[in-house]
Amino acid sequence: MQSLTVKTQPIEGQKPGTSGLRKKTRTFMEPHYLENFVQAIWNGIGGAEGKTFVVGGDGRYFNDRAVQVILRMAAASGAAKVIVGQDGILSTPAASHLIRKRETDGGIILSASHNPGGPDEDFGIKFNGPNGGPGSEDLMNRIFDATTSLASYAIVESQDIDISTPGTTTLGGMEVEVVDPVADYAALMESLFDFAAIRDLFASGFTMCFDAMHAVTGPYAVEILERRLGAPKGTVVNGTPMPDFGGGHPDPNPIWAKPLVDLVMGPDAPDFAAASDGDGDRNMILGRGLYVTPSDSLAVLAANAHLAPGYAGGLKGVARSMPTSGAVDRVAEALGLDCYETPTGWKFFGNLLDAGKVTLCGEESAGTGSDHVREKDGLWAVLLWLNILAETGQGVGDLMRAHWQRFGRNYYTRHDYEAVENARANALMDDLRARLPGLAGQTFPAGTVSAADEFAYDDPVDGSHSEGQGIRILFDNGSRIVYRLSGTGTVGATLRVYLEAVESDPSKLERPAAEALTQVVETADQIAGIERHTGRTAPDVTT
Numbered sequence: 001m002q003s004l005t006v007k008t009q010p011i012e013g014q015k016p017g018t019s020g021l022r023k024k025t026r027t028f029m030e031p032h033y034l035e036n037f038v039q040a041i042w043n044g045i046g047g048a049e050g051k052t053f054v055v056g057g058d059g060r061y062f063n064d065r066a067v068q069v070i071l072r073m074a075a076a077s078g079a080a081k082v083i084v085g086q087d088g089i090l091s092t093p094a095a096s097h098l099i100r101k102r103e104t105d106g107g108i109i110l111s112a113s114h115n116p117g118g119p120d121e122d123f124g125i126k127f128n129g130p131n132g133g134p135g136s137e138d139l140m141n142r143i144f145d146a147t148t149s150l151a152s153y154a155i156v157e158s159q160d161i162d163i164s165t166p167g168t169t170t171l172g173g174m175e176v177e178v179v180d181p182v183a184d185y186a187a188l189m190e191s192l193f194d195f196a197a198i199r200d201l202f203a204s205g206f207t208m209c210f211d212a213m214h215a216v217t218g219p220y221a222v223e224i225l226e227r228r229l230g231a232p233k234g235t236v237v238n239g240t241p242m243p244d245f246g247g248g249h250p251d252p253n254p255i256w257a258k259p260l261v262d263l264v265m266g267p268d269a270p271d272f273a274a275a276s277d278g279d280g281d282r283n284m285i286l287g288r289g290l291y292v293t294p295s296d297s298l299a300v301l302a303a304n305a306h307l308a309p310g311y312a313g314g315l316k317g318v319a320r321s322m323p324t325s326g327a328v329d330r331v332a333e334a335l336g337l338d339c340y341e342t343p344t345g346w347k348f349f350g351n352l353l354d355a356g357k358v359t360l361c362g363e364e365s366a367g368t369g370s371d372h373v374r375e376k377d378g379l380w381a382v383l384l385w386l387n388i389l390a391e392t393g394q395g396v397g398d399l400m401r402a403h404w405q406r407f408g409r410n411y412y413t414r415h416d417y418e419a420v421e422n423a424r425a426n427a428l429m430d431d432l433r434a435r436l437p438g439l440a441g442q443t444f445p446a447g448t449v450s451a452a453d454e455f456a457y458d459d460p461v462d463g464s465h466s467e468g469q470g471i472r473i474l475f476d477n478g479s480r481i482v483y484r485l486s487g488t489g490t491v492g493a494t495l496r497v498y499l500e501a502v503e504s505d506p507s508k509l510e511r512p513a514a515e516a517l518t519q520v521v522e523t524a525d526q527i528a529g530i531e532r533h534t535g536r537t538a539p540d541v542t543t
């Protein structure tokens, strides 16, 4: 088989963001665009020779083409083996698990997560290391550096490899193993949770709706919920993955999963409902008449994880991203657990998990996970909830109310302003930064500012230092406002404003979040001049 060295030139802007490189699909389809980045990955990790990788993606448009290119390039660079999900499919957590289970040198995941898919929408690629987790900032910088000086890439000439049936073939000197994308993952879930108890719960008439949003979790959810746990057929909706996710955003939040939210708020509400995102690493949790914020979900899981067999020994510690609410901190304090605050993005949890400092971690952006893999894991979170509901016999609403009575409540919401002109978004952040030194002591409707800074992080394991991770304003009554610009968008800038207020008075724990946060929202605009800078009077997405 002939290996070609194709001359190329550096392509501008191939800088990975919060979670890999994300661009318009058409950009990825431009000549050399994908190939350059894949070669830069090989260069960034010190070559592919003799190595074994996992490859798979969320099935979005161009997933199939990209897998074939990566197989040819891995073969040309001397990789020993690639393990690929059947039809190129692997959810992000399933890929993380395979990388770990098979002790590979890492893997490439093709996804733009919750961003829409299709020829005119988004595509993405990321590299995960041998621990199964997203490559570190340092590695991402090396890969980016490699993109800026690339002169050629290597690729073999061959027909497409058939990846439609499990089994092993070769491509040049490289082995290609096609695996069932669901089997290993489902077995891992069975090892962590009390499937018998959850089966009994379903058998008792407990009702659930899981919305796979036409994305990758469909086959995983059908196998686990309907086949292994005995939930009635039809419990999983939108369960067939589609290259354009049925035209929607596969983003499990109250805006993009509105039909599911409407269902739980209506007369036919099931006992429990959940949804996941494009690549299966996010989760949304709902009860009858109730949306559980991801920050609260993390806190509830931390308080109750010991009820599931995989966590019966208790937790080593917990971690949350900085913008995530402090609800889990209250649980950690009550249970005497260490609690870490990291920058946004799962890559910052990897060291803490590897070092055994934490068992559970989460982000306000609907991401929850544990040390069972090195990615957030949507279905895992749903199963842990189910295990807790089965064990306690309580409904979601009762569980939440009891949780707030015990730990207090962090009212929380996030406002996103999408596709803001870059210059305007940057001007807003620059102005804010300039105001930071004078803010402490000033009083606003939300309270008196006790501290204001730009978050920086020193990794307690490897000592690496990360700056510019979001501006936070803390108030003396525990309220908090965080501003940051998204690192996953593909059009203009997305301003995220994270709003939080703390309540311990037992008589004020069940107010609508929007009402409890009125003063904080007002203050966020007063301090940052959101309307003045962006011209927007309301957010595009509220979670």
Ligand code: VG1
Residues within 6 Å of the ligand: 018, 019, 112, 113, 114, 277, 279, 281, 282, 321, 344, 345, 346, 363, 364, 365, 367, 485, 486, 487, 488, 489, 496
């Ligand atoms: C967003 C979220 C962040 C999450 C990231 C990847 O990043 O805020 O918490 O880790 O998406 O999620 P940003 O930079 O746009 O705020 V996803 O499900 O790729 O996998």
Ligand code: CO
Residues within 6 Å of the ligand: 092, 113, 114, 277, 278, 279, 280, 281, 282
């Ligand atoms: Co995702």
